[in-house]
Amino acid sequence: MSSIRPEAAGELEETAASLRADVEDSKPPYLRKRWKKELENVLKGKFFVAPAFEIYGGVAGLFDLGPPGCxxxxxxxxxxxxxxxLHEGMLELGGTCLTPERVLEASGHVERFSDLMVKDETNGRCFRADKLLEEALEARLKESTDEEEKKSLRRVAIQADAMTAQEIHDQITHLDIRAPSSGAAxxxxxxxxxxxxxxxxPQGNAVGYLRPETAQGIFVNFRRLLEYNNGKIPFAVAQIGLGFRNEIAxxxxxxxxxxxxxxxxxxFVDPIDKFHPRFTEVKDLCLPLSPRETQMEEGCECGARLVARRSRQEKGGLRWCVIDNETLAYFLARTFLFLTGAGIRPEGLRFRQHLEREMAHYATDCWDAEIETSFGWVECVGHADRSAYDLSAHTRASNTELVAHRRLEKPRIVDFVKVSVDKKKIGPAFKQEAEKVLKGLEDMSDNDKLDAEKTLASTGLFNLKLSTGETYAIKREFVSFESAERKVTEESFVPSVIEPSFGLGRILYAIWEHTFNIDSFRARADGKRTDSDENERRYFSFPPHLAPFKVAIVLISHQEEFRHFVTEVHSxxxxxxxxxxxxxxxxxxGRRYARFDAIGVPFAVTIDLETKRDLRVTLRERDSSEQVRLPMADVPSVVARLCSRSLSWEAVLKKYPKFRTRQPVGRRIREALGLVLDHRSSVCAMTAAVAFMAVVTLRLARRL
Amino acid sequence: MSSIRPEAAGELEETAASLRADVEDSKPPYLRKRWKKELENVLKGKFFVAPAFEIYGGVAGLFDLGPPGCxxxxxxxxxxxxxxxLHEGMLELGGTCLTPERVLEASGHVERFSDLMVKDETNGRCFRADKLLEEALEARLKESTDEEEKKSLRRVAIQADAMTAQEIHDQITHLDIRAPSSGAAxxxxxxxxxxxxxxxxPQGNAVGYLRPETAQGIFVNFRRLLEYNNGKIPFAVAQIGLGFRNEIAxxxxxxxxxxxxxxxxxxFVDPIDKFHPRFTEVKDLCLPLSPRETQMEEGCECGARLVARRSRQEKGGLRWCVIDNETLAYFLARTFLFLTGAGIRPEGLRFRQHLEREMAHYATDCWDAEIETSFGWVECVGHADRSAYDLSAHTRASNTELVAHRRLEKPRIVDFVKVSVDKKKIGPAFKQEAEKVLKGLEDMSDNDKLDAEKTLASTGLFNLKLSTGETYAIKREFVSFESAERKVTEESFVPSVIEPSFGLGRILYAIWEHTFNIDSFRARADGKRTDSDENERRYFSFPPHLAPFKVAIVLISHQEEFRHFVTEVHSxxxxxxxxxxxxxxxxxxGRRYARFDAIGVPFAVTIDLETKRDLRVTLRERDSSEQVRLPMADVPSVVARLCSRSLSWEAVLKKYPKFRTRQPVGRRIREALGLVLDHRSSVCAMTAAVAFMAVVTLRLARRL
Structure with a gap:
């Protein structure tokens, strides 16, 4: 071991600290540790969200949204x-959360909607097996230095949530994973x-569940929905509502x-052509795709991205090169537009294809929209081609045909056995049961019908046996069967269904992470970072159409004569x-604006002393802090158009004169400096020097 | 018995039928039997609503909303x-449906949120006791001819839902009520x-319930909400969300x-002055009130109405003559405006005060907004002054003070015992436990403090006993206590809460009943009613801002060159x-308009053959069937303003030229006649004659 001089050690430490800070600065803001802590403070302090039933100690996994969050x-x-x-004229449905057992038995949820759980037998605590395994693997990954081992660990991690109980158990044994805190087996x-x-x-014998997804409510209503749509397919049904999952931990x-x-x-689409009528509108969009092949190679955390263009055309409809079908590709694109329009940064968004064994057995293709957050990449929207699974399952279980019809290109001739009955004879012969007999005759299979005809021809009598077990003696004079042909112009089919499924709560949280900003106005004189600087601005750059509150009305004078302006603008x-x-x-x-910035209010209308004279007010935009002065009467329509995205702030700046606040010189210099300092992340070492010089120069300038 | 001539009998029958029809016509439309059947057909046929899980036989009490309903x-x-x-800047909260048992124990729901149930022991069927009693009473009421008996039966009926088990049992025995269908005891x-x-x-030991009301989620968040409101009171918190009740039948x-x-x-209000800052805005409104005194006299079904004016002023705030306080009165008025603005007919709306024993023990005053429907008067909005009950209950159960503070008009001088400690001595003496000792000393009651001082003075030592049972020996040198005075400028109090609670599903259904219309165009030649007339128009006169769909775009020509107009208007x-x-x-x-009328679409834009030439379209208003012709570019803003109620149809009529369809003469005559026939309800006999003559005259006119 070589010893180093104490001074050198100090220098090294400083360099290390600076390098760590640079690494931190080069990350997207939402991945920086300090950002996260600050964000948590704001979310809790401004009551965007809080643990539910906090005064009773809370319940894990339940949260309440406070005024801005709500x-x-x-x-x-x-x-x-x-x-x-609205965009596509989808049908909206509002189903119930309470769902009877039979429905969820049919859908497979009663049998299969479960996570694997392991228990710490010493204290009864339960853990989700796959998450425990993933965490253990992550810890090993950090320790490991062997590239081959790392690769294999990563492969296991990716597949953890699709493993069988035995596989997980084997991994737990192999890696000697023990219960957190107690260390027990x-x-x-x-x-x-x-x-x-x-x-x-009240009887207590009707078991029900809270729906784990809203989808089943749509499937069981398929017949009514198709009828509402005049029998036409493709069509889409949407539902917004609560889902419930009793997470293990x-x-x-x-x-x-x-x-x-x-x-x-x-x-719902016809499985033989999953085209989407509006696909052309999105066909030129570039999406960050992560197809299954690349994931196994590079590991999920690497976020392999493939920016690709949907272009290859195939006979019988457009087909995309990676995504299974046009409708699925269309919805990936629409989701991309939705999320980026909601404030999600495109560089923190990817579409990850499911691995083969990750998908349900009936699914054709699945893509998750994942958003990068401080918790890693998080699934926020699932896009699955569920094929005809659900409708078929409910058809079987409910004995109700859930099908659509398509016209045949050319009519088809099909054989069938025609039944000719003599109702005048059957009626008196069977009286009240005549209806049942008639239906029984119709419902016979073609083979049975032809057999019956033979029997009738030879003996003049045959026994009709119903599915209920009842038997009726049918005479020759009642009925005759004969082979015939029929022209068929349409056929029935079970539609396939493509399902984009959004977790709105997760998306909301991701928006908070992606839009939270901290701008510093001032650096310390020695050029070092100033983490607890009072002159920082914390704000959410929510897109105006999503902001919880659109406008702050700020009153400068407290004289009574100004109050009616507030009422007027507010109304x-x-x-x-x-x-x-x-x-x-x-x-x-400034403090008042800061308060509104902190909850992401995009616009502020300020009624000042001049307003009384010229009936004009200032309108301030949050992100740029720029202000214009405009007639009070223009405010409502300008703000409404800004919020509905039919007017840009740039256009407002062009139309109305800019308003300059009479800020103290010191502040303006500080802001200018802040701007300089903000760019250092890329060219950090040099900028630090420049910043230092800038400080010195400005201080000198101030003294002159 | 006297015999009558057959012809006379026929005449009498006709008269009776005509009288019955007149009685039917004199009712508000939603009370007419035929209307109800037609409405049910439309609601089901157009998929406003349907029983949930219908293909599985349905579940009583669960319904799905189809596209127009949703x-x-x-x-x-x-x-x-x-x-x-928005109107009042209330704070909105979004709480969870899942609620832990402790919360609902504290609120009293676990113990008391129940209905009385009687069972048919022969088949296990359960019935709600009060409803069974009410139905039995109603049946007796119909049979009874004795006015005194009727009065007494009515009194029992009104009180049925507030009876104890013994009282209901006594009534069931007294009236010999038996189980429906089986007739068993x-x-x-x-x-x-x-x-x-x-x-x-996963452990299975944490009992939870689905919330029976959203209110508790607000109470348990009171501290955060008050803090969010900067500690200011009064303030209001609102929540929209699901509630669940496992109804017996x-x-x-x-x-x-x-x-x-x-x-x-x-x-939330200060209990000593329940004023509302915006009460003056509604003070001149007349409300249909049904105070408790009038109900016992005339019976609930009579719908005693008292149109009264809130005016009496009392010292220390406005006070209304019947309603307990200003805030409660304010909300009754706001609810009235909300409901009538939603399409509820004022004559089918009343505010019924709860009877004394109907109210919860803690409530000060309760008023239900009841809407008259074909099922009778239905409670749709409850308005209750719940006093400080809920906040007090949660304070006790959670050990968290849920209070607000008020400034005292003049500061108060209060006695207290001042504690002077010597931290320098306590610290080393108790080390890690010093903090606990200091808190223990502060937390002593004033009496204990004075006693301790006496003990210290005489013996130089006293034993501090904490609530945990731990005891510490406190020396004279550590602490001294002395009586002192303190100026107090504010005091804490538990706010009272006034709760308007809306059942949105019930209101939605009531709107459907109150806005459903059938207009007939044609009468039969013989002047008789034509119940199954094809020329009837069925429509919902939904206020535009509530209509499920705002605009129908109707295309006359199917040539390709017209399609882009549709896309343009639609976008x-x-x-x-x-x-x-x-x-x-x-x-x-006409049939196309009728289809949109049936789901209450308020406006239709028709792109016709002229549109290509003049870029104008027709805009049709649903209720009047009137049309104007206007530039296509004007449509979006005109319709938007019509839907947001900032523009009236009358104003549109004034601005744009009226458009006349080239209807066949016969149809116009029929319409004119329909108008005549529509007024017959009031002057029925005469009108019938007039109608008959009109038919004859018009037929003659047509032949000319």
Whole structure:
């Protein structure tokens, strides 16, 4: 071991600290540790969200949305409705959460909707087996230095959530994984059904569950929905509503909860041509795709991206080179537009194809829209081609045909056995049971009919046996059967269904991470980072159409004569459905704007002393902090158009004169400096020097 | 018995039929039997609503909303949000449905949220005791001819839902009520808890319920909400979300269901002055009130109405003559405006005050907004002053103070015992436990402190005993206590809460009943009613802002060159959030309008052959069937303003030229005649004659 001089050690430490900071700065903001802590403070402090039933110690996996969170959820739902339902004229359905057992038996949820659970036998605590395995693997990955071992560990990790109980058990034994905190041995994994069970009605014998997804409510209504759509296919049905999953051990805050708002689309198509009528609108879009082949090679965490172009054309409809069919590709594109339009940064978004064994046995192709957050890449939207599985399952279980019809290109001639009955004779012979007999004769198979005809021809009598077991003696004079031909112009089929399924709560959280910003105005004189600087601006750059509150009305003077301006602006904005916050506090104006920035209010209308004279107010935009001065009467329509994205802030800047606040010189210099400092992430070492010089120069300048 | 001539008997029968029809016609439309049947057909046929899980035989009390119903529910919620939350800047909260047992134990729901149930022991069927009693009483009421007996029966009926098990049992015995269908004897009534029970988490020991109301989610968040509101009171919190009640025997279709959308407001006030800052805005409104005194006299069914004016002023705030306080009165008025603005007919709306024993023990005053429907008067909105009950209950159970603070008019001087400690001595003496000792000393009662001082003075030592049982020897040098005075400028109090609670599903159904119309165009030549007339128009006169779809786009020509007009209009309307339906069928134009009328689409834009030439289209209003012709470019803003109620149809008529369809003469005559016939309800006998003459005259006119 060589010893080093103490001074050198100090230098090295400084360099290391600086390098660590540079690494931190080069990450997207939402991946920086400090950002996350600050975001958590804001989300809790401004009551975007809080643990539910906190005063009773809380319940894991349940959260309440406070005023800004709740308003934003409503905006997100409205946006989803516009983007998907209105845009395409989808049918919207509102089903119930309570679901009788039979429905979920048919769909397979009662048998299979479970996670594998391991138990710490010493204290009864339960863990989700795959998550425990994944965490253990991650820890090993960090320790390991052998590239081959790392590769193999990664492969296991990717497949963890699709393993059988035996496979997981083997891995647990192999890696010697033990219960967290107690260190005790773990039980063999057992499936735990994730549905909340209850009892419907007073008798106590009708088992019900809270729906784990909204989709089943659409499938069981298929007949009515198709009829509503005049029997035409393809068509899409959407549903926004709650889903419930009794997670074994919910963690990761808002990302794994027990009650969550979903938005699902079931787009029914003819399986022989899964075209989408509006595909051409999105065909030139580039999407960040991560097909299954690349995942096994590079590991999921590497986020292999393939920016590809949907172009290859095949006979009988467009077909994309990676994605199974046109409708699935169409929805990936629409989801991309939805998420980026909601404030998700494109570089933190990818579409990951499911691995073969990750998919349900009936699925044709699945792609998850994953968003990068401080918790890693998180599945926020699933896109699955569920084929005809669900409709077939419900057809079998309910004995109700759930099919659509397609016209044949040319009519087909089919053989059948024609039944000719003499109702005048059957009626008196069977009286009340005549109907049953007639139906029984019709329902016979073609072979049975021809056999019966032979029997009738030879003996003049045959025995009709119904499925109920009843038997009727049928005479020659009642009926005759004969082979015939029929022209068929259409045939029935079970539609395939393509399902984009959105977890709105997860998306909401991801938006918070992706839009949270901290801008610093001032650096310390020595050029070092100033983590606890008071002159930082924390704000959410929510797209205006999603912001929980659209406008802050700020009053400068507290004289009574100004109050009616507030009422006027507030009423006009409310009438247009724009939510406003009124601030008539006496705080320093900058502090008041900061308060609204912190909850992402995109616009502020300030009524100042001049307003009385010229009936003009200032309008401030959040992200740029720029202000214009405009007639008070223009405010409602300008803000409404800004919020509905039919007007840009740039256009507003062109139309109205810019308003300059009389800020102290010191602040303006600080801001200019902040701007300089903001660019250092890329060219950090040099910028540090420049910043230092800038500080010195500006200080000198100030003294002159 | 006197015999009558056959001809006379025929005449009498006709007169009776005519009288019955007149009685029917004099009722509000929604009370007419035929209307109800037709409405049910439309609601089911157009898939506004359907029984849930129908293909599996359905589940009583669960319904699904189809596309028009679901869209309308979304509109109703948005309207509620605008009318209440935006209007007053209420805080909106989004809580969870899953609720842990402790919370609902504290609120009293686990113990008391139940209905009395009687059982048919022969087949296990369960009935709601009060409903069974009410039905039996109603049947007796119809039979009875004795006015005194009727009065007494009515009194019992009114109180049925507030009776104890013994009282109901006595009534059942007294009236000899038996189980429907089987006729068997009924069990003694037992309480059945209406909450759906489930288990949260994998261990199975955490009992949870589905919330029976959204209110508790607000109360348990009170501290955060008050903090969010900067500690200021009064303030209101609102929540829209699902509630669940495991009804014993759900009937009455959509009016008594097991899962329902609620919208609740908890308005927190200082109990010493329940003023509302915006009361003056509604003070001159006349409301149909039914105070408790009048109900016992005339019976609930009579719908005693008192149109009164809120005016009496009392010292210390406005006080209304019947309603307990200003805030409660304010919300009755706002609810009245909400409901009438949603299409509820004012004559079918009343506010019924709860009877003394109907109210919960803690409530100060309760008023139900009841809407008259074909099922009778139905409670759709409850308005209750719940006093400080809930916050106090949760304070006790959670050990968390849920209070607000008020400034005292003049500061108060209060005695207290001042504790002076010597931290320098306590620290080393108790080390890690010093903090605990210091808190223990502060937490002592004033009396204990003075006693301790005495002990210290005499012996130099006293034993501090903590609530945990630990004891510490405190020396004279550590602490001294002395009586002192303190100026107090504010005091804490438990706010009272006033709760308007809306059943949105019930309101939706009531809107359907109140807005459904049948207009007849033609009468039969003999002047008799024509119940199955094809020339009838069935439509919902939904207020445009609530209509499920705002605009129908109707295309006359099917040539390709007209299609882009549809795309253009559709995109422009969608961008403004207006839902549209496109009709490019080849049906007769009248039939196409009729289809949209049947689902209440308020406006239709028709692109006709002229459009290509003049870029103008016709805009049709649903209720009047009137049409104007206007530039296509004007359509989006005109329709948007019509839907947001900032423009009236009358104003549109003034601005744009009226468009006349070239209807066949016969149809116009029929319409004119329909108008005549529509007025007959009031002056029926005469009108019948006039109608007959009119038919004859018109027939003659046509022949000329």
């Amino acid at each position: 308003a934003m959820k409503a905006q997100l739902e409205a946006y989803w409705r516009r983007h998907f339902i 773990l039980s063999f994994p057992v499936p735990f059904n994730l549905m909340f069970k209850t009892s419907i009605g 919910p963690r990761q805050g808002l990302l794994r909860v027990r009650e969550f708002q979903m938005a699902e689309i079931e787009h 006009a904005l409310s009438a247009l459905g724009l939510s406003t916050l009124v601030d008539s506090s006496s705080a320093y104006i | 869209a309308m529910k979304a509109q109703l919620e948005a309207y509620w949000r605008r009318h209440f939350i 009924l069990s003694f009534p037992v309480p059945f808890n209406l909450m759906f029970k489930t288990s949260i988490g 759900p009937r009455q279709g959509l009016l008594r269901v097991r899962e329902f959308q609620m919208a609740e407001i908890e308005h 422009a309307l969608s961008a403004l959030g207006l839902s549209t339906l496109v009709d490019s069928s080849s049906a007769y134009i």
